[in-house]
Amino acid sequence: MKLFRLDPPAAAITSAAAHGTRRMRILATGMLVAMAALFVLARSLAHHHPAIGYVQAFAEAAMVGGLADWFAVTALFRHPLGLPIPHTAIIPRNKDRIGDTLAAFLRDNFLTSAVVARRMRRVDVASAAGRFLSQPSDGDGRLRQGASRLAANLLEALDQERLGGMVKGAIVQRLRGLNLGPLLGQALDAAMHDGRHAPVLDSMIGWAGRTLEANDHLIRDMVHARAGKLLRWTGLDENVANAIITGLQKLLADMAEEADHPLRIKAEEALRNLAADLQFDPEMQARVALIRDEIVDNPAMQAWINGLWEQGRASLLRAARDPSGAMAGRFGEALRQLGGTLQDDPQIRAVLNRLARRSVVGATAAYGDSIVKLVSETVRGWDAVTVTSRLENAVGRDLQYIRVNGTLVGGLVGLALHAVDMLL
Template sequence: MRLVATGLLVLMAAVFLAARQFDHLHPAIGYVRAFSEAAMVGGLADWFAVTALFRHPLHLPIPHTAIIPRNKDRIADTLAAFLRDNFLTPGVVARRMQRLNVAAAAGRWLADPGEGRGRMRAGIGRLAADMLESLDQERLGGMAKRAVAGRLRALELAPLLGRALETAMREDRHRPLLDGIVRWAAKILEANEHLIRDMVHERAGSVLRWTGLDETLSKKIIAGLQKLIADMAEDPNHPLRAKAEEGLASFAYDLQHDPEKRARVEAFKNELLDNPALADWWLGIWESGRAALLRIARNPDALLTGEFGAAMRQLGETLQGDPRLAETINRFVRRAAVGAASDYGDGIVRLVSDTIRGWDAETVTGRLENAVGRDLQYIRVNGTLVGGLVGVTLHALDGVLG
């Protein structure tokens, strides 16, 4: 497309020279000359505008050219601030989470697992069998009936969760979590494309708005972000995924060593244990399911079709029908999401900013120019043709008015 745009400009120059030589032969040649002359002006002007975005035209240090390389760090900070202000602030996350009813969704799935029932049945069967083999019936029953609440209160969950996450990362069992985050990021970008367009339009100069390049740039920026997310989804070794893993590792460390986060987990645990609905549910489930668990642990097909399956369905119905328990769970999920945005949002923003700042000017220029692609050269082609049409129009008006 560069060759096409440049070739069209050269063609207009050749037509202009030829028309200038034979202008006296026929009045119509004057229109050809006017078209080619104005087309050269339009083509050269748009070539300068397009080139000035990414580099100095003809390598001359003309003021207000090479805009993107000169503003690389500002672009990085602006993009990072956009992500922070529109996606990662606690207020935005809280509003988004306010619409979600996690407890009801979990309750519906437990009440009717659907296609996942077979896999869930086999997994729970193996887990229950292993637990029952390691603990005798009397000890397990006594612990579950008389001391569960006391032991849970004495048990600090945060370090256990931190070590579990640390172990999962060490064994690469955290990948589904990252995949889910990437899918969530894709949906967030899709829902907020208009904000990117508005930001580019507001910050674009008058030349960019007149040529329509601001809309082209916004489309290509969105396409670039979509491609970045797609690359992260496809490439398990993507650098941004590595940074995300660093964040998870930091979170696992904080759960084990940060007193404030450990206190938050303990507060939620105690709040959940104090909920009367949870206590009533647990006692009823244990009394109805204790004997059945010992009989059907080695029969996965019967595990969820018998009393334990009824217990799980009862739990699902309780989550859907008990507003207090559902609100406790939903409140915890909201607080966890808002806390994550508050604690790690700035880290994600710095990741984006530092990554772009770490690129050299040539890399930033090349990636943005390739992302915008052929449309940049179409701007030159359109400028050449539109300039020619303007020239013909002015020539015709000159003839009429003259």
């Protein structure tokens, strides 16, 4: 699965390094061959003019310097001319020790808590995160797209039945773990303390009045059915029903208008008692817990939880597949506001930077030895040819410059020595 494209690729970098090394090797070898040819030519013409002796001395010393440096450079990676000369092929013979030394160098100079902490003090992680969040279009789009594809692929690769069951099980477990009695009691107590229960009572009284008006025939039928024959014959049952309905309507109207109505006070007292029972009565809390469990076990509630998971998963997939669209909505606006806060608030930046510094230092202390061990074991796992090839590609071009310099410096030294000899 291809997530990111490195630019330039690591293989291209390695190929370019190898090409550069070959080019410099040809140049250094060509100079050595040229100096040998120049030496032969100068030696054959030395009797024609005394100045040719200077050319011969330069070429001779340049050959010596070039050959010496060729031997030294070659001896690092292989046996010169294939001969098993002692102390040659140094890197292939000592690759394990080199790996251990490199690992120790990393541990002692880079992966120590003091070095990491000192480096992290100069890194403003919070400001960088704030700039990225507040101006996401200025960030690395490939990184964001790659991370989005990774998140989407992970979500799609997971076993949705199993994952969904785990999520729904966790939601149900949290719901069953809620002690709703005290929460409801505290909420009711706080609402009554602030007077927020009054509109609820008014609504209940208004609902009772409308219900009475819409169903007054039920009261009339009940009175008529229970009245004696005499009352029904004289029509008094209708008067009794009208009186009952009128009395109930007046009672409800008085309760709606008078805040200190006795029945309204009784209702408020009942609410206070209910709030107290919800908070402190174990029996009431057990009844609420039973109702809670019945609601959670209800098929409709289970279907709602299942739909909640499906909606959440679909939203995550949409956001992962279209990060730009997600950043354009409310979520993106919240992230941009967070980015602005990180840039503008020095206290929050200091806290986050300190947290990042402690996290990195802690990770270094906890996993530094593992990183060092990984380096050492990786080098040990390479064969001698791989180690030689990689190191030669990494530093071979500079080593070939040493051969070139050795040829030139050797020639200049030989020229100076010949000049001194002629003067003396």
